[in-house]
Amino acid sequence: MNHIKEMTPPADNDDVGGLRRSTRNKARMKLTIFAPTTEVFTRRRMKYSSKDNNKATKRKVTHVDSYIENSDAGRPIGLSSYELERLENIRQNQAFLSTIKLFEAREDLNQTATPKPSQRGRKRNPVCSNSKSSVREVLPPRKSLRLQNKDAESLLLPPKRHAMTSSYKKPSPTQKPEGPILMVPLTQEDWSPLPPELIKLWTEVSVTEEKQALDLKGYSDALKRLRTDKARVVKVVKDRIFSAAFHPCNSRLLLAAGDKSGHLGLWSPDCDWGGDGVLLFEPHLRPVSCMAFSASSDLLSLSYDGTLRSTDVEKAVFDDVYRVRKGLHTFDFLSRDCSTLVVGEWNGDVAIVDRRTPGHVSIYDARFLKSDSIQAVSQLHGHPLSISSAYFSPNTGNRVLTCSFDNKIRVYDTSIITSNAPLLTSIKHDMQSACWLSKASWDPKQEDCFLVGSMERPFKVQVFHETGQLQHSLRDKENLTTMQSVTMFHPSRNAVLGGNSSGRLHLFTD
CATH class of the missing domain: 2.130.10.10 (YVTN repeat-like/Quinoprotein amine dehydrogenase)
Known part of the structure; x- marks a missing residue:
């Protein structure tokens, strides 16, 4: 590349003791010593800018403003004319949106909450409530028998049940009981x-x-x-x-x-x-x-x-x-x-x-109960x-x-x-x-x-x-x-x- 100045060390220093050095060190040395040109820097900035969100864009515009003000006689260091034109467009767009108060309107919409439905009327049953505020019974801390120097209790396993019996659930009633x-x-x-x-x-x-x-x-x-x-x-x-x-x-x-x-x-x-x-x-x-x-x-x-x-x-x-x-x-x-x-x-x-x-007893004549005659x-x-x-x-x-x-x-x-x-x-x-x-x-x-x-x-x-x-x-x-x-x-x-x-x-x- 003609625009990059070659500053690679002499070839006689490449080999030490008959060993050939890795080329990665050279590349790393080049990346550390040589600053990329304006064109390379611009491509990297464009790639980074495409991933920015609105907040990051605002921060970058502020940084560019201060960067241009501190530049030497209006000549920015490391920025191309395309990069400057793009950032100037972003700044003008932000200024236009501020004049029409778009950001304030968006915040007002976010703060406007949908009216909540009425909470009047039926309340939760305090007797049957399972809320976190209900009082819980405090039980004593559990201690193992080993820590108490006691022998383990011998427990008998319950008798085995048929698989169908263990999974059976009594069906829920379909009607309330008869009567009042x-x-x-x-x-x-x-x-x-x-x-x-x-x-x-x-x-x-x-x-x-x-x-x-x-x-x-x-x-x-x-x-x-x-x-x-x-x-x-x-x-x-x-x-x-x-x-x-x-x-x-x-x-x-x-x-x-x-x-x-x-x-x-x-x-x-x-x-x-x-x-x-x-x-x-x-x-x-x-x-x-x-x-x-x-x-x-x-x-x-x-x-x-x-x-x-x-x-x-x-x-x-x-x-x-x-x-x-x-x-x-x-x-x-x-x-x-x-x-x-x-x-x-x-x-x-x-x-x-x-x-x-209370009840109904009816007598019908089956000779006249024909569905096709209705x-x-x-x-x-x-x-x-x-x-x-x-x-x-x-x-x-x-x-x-x-x-x-x-x-x-x-x-x-x-x-x-x-x-x-x-x-x-x-x-x-x-x-x-x-x-x-x-x-x-x-x-x-x-x-x-x-x-x-x-x-x-x-x-x-x-x-x-x-x-x-x-x-x-x-x-x-x-x-x-x-x-x-x-x-x-x-x-x-x-x-x-x-x-x-x-x-x-x-x-x-x-």
Whole structure:
């Protein structure tokens, strides 16, 4: 290489005592003595610079600034013009980003935390808690028998067991025992009377006034007055909410919710029993898919475990109403006094249950029980995929509301029963999130309107007219931060509830 000055020692010094020296020493000597030229130095700096992060780049720019200032008459030592031009571009870019305050905006975004979900409501059971703060038993230190100058104990091995016997585990029960179950909150070890305020509120006779349906403008204005806040967001059950219901009392609010683990939670925002007005029970062992209050303020809850139970707060028990082994899916009332129920089972069967009789004995004529002779009174066509829910309008039954996994909400006209019910409205709505968004529900006060949760951001609850017109969207950026899988109107008051997948209820009131 012409630009490197050769300073290798004379050849007569290479051999000492007839031994030839290693060439590595020469190379090392060259690397130590000779400084690389500007071109070699530039290539090394470029290779190092490609691995720098933002902080390292800032430090290097500061070093170059001081290096140029201390250079001799503006002539930098060991840097090429390309290296200087590149570092000057970096410095100008850093200055431009500082003028637009990009770094400050990035720090503000990093410091802005996502709103934490409400911690009000159900608390961990202090009796069953396994937290680190619990008091542990202090045991004496262990000492070996050898250190105590004692003979070793002779121990006999236990008899061998069959491999199948040692690995066998008793299967967990699929249902609660038959008969009444005491209403003992999970935060208590032993039974104790329920709060008197709960019993008084539960048994209060609701006064229902005949109200005419509002026009759409007045109805939309009433919806705009609904608000929520931190005090109206509470964790009521442990897991995802499958069902919820309003107590029909209109003097104070009382809400119930059932989750996927079989728990049933009661919450009143105006009371202080339990934790923040929440009481948690476990009347079932699998998801509580359906619940409703009867005309006599009796709460019925149905579970996938095949049990349908009635809540009696005066006796403080969950009583049996109906049970099967195959599992239940949903139910509804067939009479105004709510004494007769229609119950849907997982295998497709439909049972008619009369609560006034403890058992049922029926006589059928086998000559007329032919499956091929059963015909539907009416059919609702147009669903290419599975249907997650279907409900008649609550007061007249003139409409049927269906939700399907083809991302459509449909409204059918059933005012006149025909073999093929006409389709009134088809609304495009994201229903693919089957494990969160499951159904829409009618407003019993304005039965031509319904509400449903939305997957759109920011999260909201939407109210639609049967024609597909959006009436209002309930939202709150601070307190409504999750998708509401279960939504429902209060039967007489201007109030809406929403339940999410973490067991929290959101209450909107005026």
